Amino acid sequence: MSSKHQHDGKVNGARRGEQLLKKLREDSPEIYYAGERVKDVTTHPAFKNGVQSLAALYDLQWKQPDVMLYDSPASGKKVGRSFMIAKTHDELRSVSKMMKAWADASFGMMGRSPDYLNRAMTAYASGVDFLIQANPKVGKNARTYYEYLRENDLCLTHTLITPQANRAVNTAKQADPYLAARVKEETDAGIVIRGCRMLATLPAADEIMVFPSTLLKNQEEDAPYAFGLALPTNTKGLKFQCREAVDYGHSHYDHPLGSRFEEMDAVVIFDDVFVPWENVFLYRDVKSCNEAYARTGAIVNMSHQVVVKNIAKTEFLLGLTSLMAHTIGIETFQHIQEKIAEIWVNMETMKAFLRAAEADATLDEYGTMRPAWNPLDAARNLYPRLYPRMVEIIQQMGASGLVAMPTEADMNGPLSEEIQKYYQAARADAHERIPLFRLAWDAALSAFGSRQVLYERFFFGDPVRMAGALVANHDRTAYMDRVREFLARAKEEAAAEATKS
Numbered sequence: 001m002s003s004k005h006q007h008d009g010k011v012n013g014a015r016r017g018e019q020l021l022k023k024l025r026e027d028s029p030e031i032y033y034a035g036e037r038v039k040d041v042t043t044h045p046a047f048k049n050g051v052q053s054l055a056a057l058y059d060l061q062w063k064q065p066d067v068m069l070y071d072s073p074a075s076g077k078k079v080g081r082s083f084m085i086a087k088t089h090d091e092l093r094s095v096s097k098m099m100k101a102w103a104d105a106s107f108g109m110m111g112r113s114p115d116y117l118n119r120a121m122t123a124y125a126s127g128v129d130f131l132i133q134a135n136p137k138v139g140k141n142a143r144t145y146y147e148y149l150r151e152n153d154l155c156l157t158h159t160l161i162t163p164q165a166n167r168a169v170n171t172a173k174q175a176d177p178y179l180a181a182r183v184k185e186e187t188d189a190g191i192v193i194r195g196c197r198m199l200a201t202l203p204a205a206d207e208i209m210v211f212p213s214t215l216l217k218n219q220e221e222d223a224p225y226a227f228g229l230a231l232p233t234n235t236k237g238l239k240f241q242c243r244e245a246v247d248y249g250h251s252h253y254d255h256p257l258g259s260r261f262e263e264m265d266a267v268v269i270f271d272d273v274f275v276p277w278e279n280v281f282l283y284r285d286v287k288s289c290n291e292a293y294a295r296t297g298a299i300v301n302m303s304h305q306v307v308v309k310n311i312a313k314t315e316f317l318l319g320l321t322s323l324m325a326h327t328i329g330i331e332t333f334q335h336i337q338e339k340i341a342e343i344w345v346n347m348e349t350m351k352a353f354l355r356a357a358e359a360d361a362t363l364d365e366y367g368t369m370r371p372a373w374n375p376l377d378a379a380r381n382l383y384p385r386l387y388p389r390m391v392e393i394i395q396q397m398g399a400s401g402l403v404a405m406p407t408e409a410d411m412n413g414p415l416s417e418e419i420q421k422y423y424q425a426a427r428a429d430a431h432e433r434i435p436l437f438r439l440a441w442d443a444a445l446s447a448f449g450s451r452q453v454l455y456e457r458f459f460f461g462d463p464v465r466m467a468g469a470l471v472a473n474h475d476r477t478a479y480m481d482r483v484r485e486f487l488a489r490a491k492e493e494a495a496a497e498a499t500k501s
C-alpha cells in the first residue's frame with residue numbers, strides 16, 4: 001500500500017532497468033489478460049517485450065547521465081531530469097533534450113515513456129499553491145508525493161476517462177452511480193473508491209494517477225466523481241483488465257515494432273480501493289478539478305513532452321518513407337516527392353511549435369519556467385490529423401510491397417533462393433529490403449500500427465472537444481475587430497461613393 005512505500009524514507013535516486021524489472025517481479029499489480037491473472041509481467045508474452053523496452057529507458061539514463069539526470073535539490077542524488085521544475089529557459093531546454101533521447105529510443109512509439117506523466121506530476125508539485133488554496137488539507141500532498149516519485153524514480157500510468165456506457169448523459173446520470181469510479185466512503189484515514197475508469201496505457205507502471213479530465217458539470221451531483229489522487233498500481237482492490245496484445249510473440253525480424261514497444265492499455269476497476277489521505281490532492285471540488293490541469297501547468301508540460309515525442313515519431317516516418325522510396329526506385333516520381341515533402345513539412349511544423357513554446361516560455365505565477373501554451377495547443381490539435389495521414393502515405397508508397405513480404409521463417413525455408421531473387425530491390429538485396437518493408441508494415445498495417453493511429457487520434461482527448469476548448473479559450477476578438485473595421489470602412493467608402501454620384 002502506498003503509505004508504506006511513501007513513508008519508509010528510502011531514497012533510491014534514478015533507477016536502472018534491472019531495478020524496474022525486480023520491482024515488477026516482486027510487487028506486481030493485479031493485471032488480467034485473456035481470462036487470467038498475470039503472474040509476472042516480466043515474463044508474460046503479452047508484456048515482457050514492452051516491459052524490457054521500458055527498462056531499457058531507465059538504463060539509458062545512466063548511459064547519458066549528463067543529459068538524462070540532474071542532482072536532486074533534496075537528497076543530492078542523481079534523479080531523472082523529467083522531474084525538474086525548470087526555472088530558466090536553459091533548464092527547460094535541457095528537459096526537452098532529455099525527453100527527446102527517450103522518445104528516439106522507440107521512434108516515439110512509446111507514448112507512455114515515463115517522462116509524459118513525470119511532467120504532469122512535476123507541474124502539480126510546482127503549482128501546489130493552487131491545490132492548497134482549493135483544499136489546504138489535501139492539496140499539499142501533491143508536493144510530497146512528487147518528491148517521493150522523483151527520489152525513487154517511479155513510473156506512472158494515469159486514468160481519466162469514465163466508462164463509455166452512455167455518453168448522452170453526464171457521469172452522475174449513468175444507469176449505475178458506481179459505473180464511473182466515485183467516492184464510496186470517507187473516513188479519518190482516507191477514502192474508498194468504487195467503480196471504473198476507461199483506460200490506462202501502461203498498466204505495468206509503479207503508480208497510477210487518477211485525475212479528472214472530462215469536464216464535470218454539476219457541483220452537487222458530480223462531487224463524488226471529482227478527485228485527484230495517486231496510488232501504487234498494486235494497491236489492494238485495483239484491477240487492470242487488458243485488451244488483446246498487439247505483440248503477437250513473433251520475432252523482432254517479423255514484428256520489429258510490435259515485438260518491442262507494446263505498452264498495453266487497460267480498463268481500471270476500483271473494487272473498494274482504500275486511498276489514504278496523503279495520496280489525495282483534490283477532493284470533491286468540481287471547480288478545482290476542472291481547472292487543475294490548466295492552473296498548475298500540467299497540461300502545458302504534458303503537451304511539451306508530446307511535441308517532443310511527435311518530432312521523434314515524424315523523423316522516423318520521414319526516414320522510413322525516404323528509405324522506402326530510395327530502395328525501390330520511386331523517388332523520382334513527383335507524387336512521391338510531394339508525399340515525402342508533406343512529412344518533412346509536418347516535422348518542421350512540430351519543431352517550430354517546440355521552438356516557439358520554449359523561446360516564448362515565461363515564469364508562471366509559481367516562478368516556474370512554463371512553455372508558451374499557444375504553439376503547444378496548436379500542435380496537440382494538429383497532430384491527431386497529421387499522424388493518420390502519414391500512415392496513409394506509407395500505404396500509398398508501399399502498395400503491394402507491404403503485403404508481399406515473407407517472414408523470418410520463409411527466409412530460411414524451402415523458397416529461400418527464390419526469395420533472394422524475387423524480393424530484390426533497385427538499391428537493396430532481399431535481405432535488406434524485407435526488414436525495411438516489415439518495419440513499414442508494422443508502422444502502417446499491423447495491429448500495432450493501427451493502435452498507434454488510434455492512440456494519436458485520441459490519447460490526449462477527443463479531437464472534437466479539444467477543438468471546442470481551443471475555440472472557447474483563445475480570444476479571437478482582435479481578428480474579428482480587424483474584419484469589422486474593414487467592413488465599416490467599406491461601408492463608409494460605399495456611402496462616400498454614393499454621395500459623389
Ligand SMILES: Cc1cc2nc3c(=O)[nH]c(=O)nc-3n(C[C@H](O)[C@H](O)[C@H](O)COP(=O)(O)OP(=O)(O)OC[C@H]3O[C@@H](n4cnc5c(N)ncnc54)[C@H](O)[C@@H]3O)c2cc1C
Pocket residue numbers: 158159160161164167198199200201202265451454455458459460461462463464465
Ligand atoms: C490507444 C489509447 C490510449 C489511451 N490511453 C489513455 C490513458 O493512458 N489514460 C487515460 O486516461 N485515457 C487514455 N485514453 C483515453 C482518451 O483520453 C480518450 O479516448 C479520449 O479522451 C476520448 O474519450 P473516449 O475514448 O471515451 O471517447 P468518447 O467520449 O466515448 O467518444 C466517442 C465518439 O463520440 C463523440 N462524442 C462523445 N461525446 C461527445 C460530446 N460531448 N460532444 C461531441 N462529440 C462527442 C466523440 O467525438 C467520438 O467520436 C486512451 C485512448 C486510446 C485510444
